[in-house]
Amino acid sequence: MQNKRVLVFLAKAFETMEFSVFIDIFGWARVDYGHHLLVDTCGFTEKVISTFNVPVLVDKTIGEINVDEYDALAIPGGFGEFGFYEEVYDERFLELIREFNTKGKIIATVCTGALPLGKSGILKNRKATTYHLDNGYRQKELEKFGVIVVNESIVVDGNIITSYCPETAPNVAFELLKMLTSEKEMEVIKKAMGF
Template identity: 70%
Template structure:
């Protein structure tokens, strides 16, 4: 199994690290056949709070057929998240993953590019729910049916409503890619 983690400028590190740690524990401690590949529009992506991260591949090097899931952490508007999260190359990538019914897992406002791509039209989803639920209204404007719950699954898409959900989303994605048993082993070992 290969998970592609897309990092847009201004991504939140806590939302990114959930995927890295959960999949890393699964592979290292439990021999799960899961590999994480990081991706961005550029080789170096600056996160929220200005932490630079070098990605494994740029989006132009990605072939959807080589991956089983796409993970998208959310980010901060003030750090330029939507400048790259709404890039047409990412929106096309999302559409390809969805067309092939591959898992797409998002944390917080990572759901917004999925919504903007059009694949959430008439599907249940959630996103950041605080500050007057402004981001949920944006997601709704893309045609999503808003469910104000921490994690929402509709077919092959997992969305969530805040940074605190990152480990839960990553564990759920691990379960969907492997098994409930393997996910439970990792969850217990990590102390969740």
């Protein structure tokens, strides 16, 4: 069985809850169920500070990434107050997003992780969602990028998965797992984890 690799991109001020689901769910799939699913973490720097000041050491920095080595990109959301958009709107990251999309690879985002997809241009005239509880402020921001905003918890449009708040994080990871394995396999792991 061939390995499949997921790249989880951690921008400054990412939310730890939205990040950890990819590590745990794919860890369960690999360790307990024999799926050859590997996860690499990535950031602009070797140590990335999350929204609530938890430092995480990443496996690779953005300059080391070869998109051809990955099957999917996962992007947790984060807080603007702590500098999230400084990094996710950086042209180097937007270019990485475009390359994943051009090569038809899956891109899964949680909450505000959808906004750099919008800024990159890959969501133009496509359906997506993002954080919805601030009077729709973030959804309006996403709409400005030419996105067809759908106010649903998870929106899948082709190779793109978007969602609207931290509560959706596990379901985004399960959706990505389903796309990389099968619905049947995903349901087995989901049940084993008590969901």
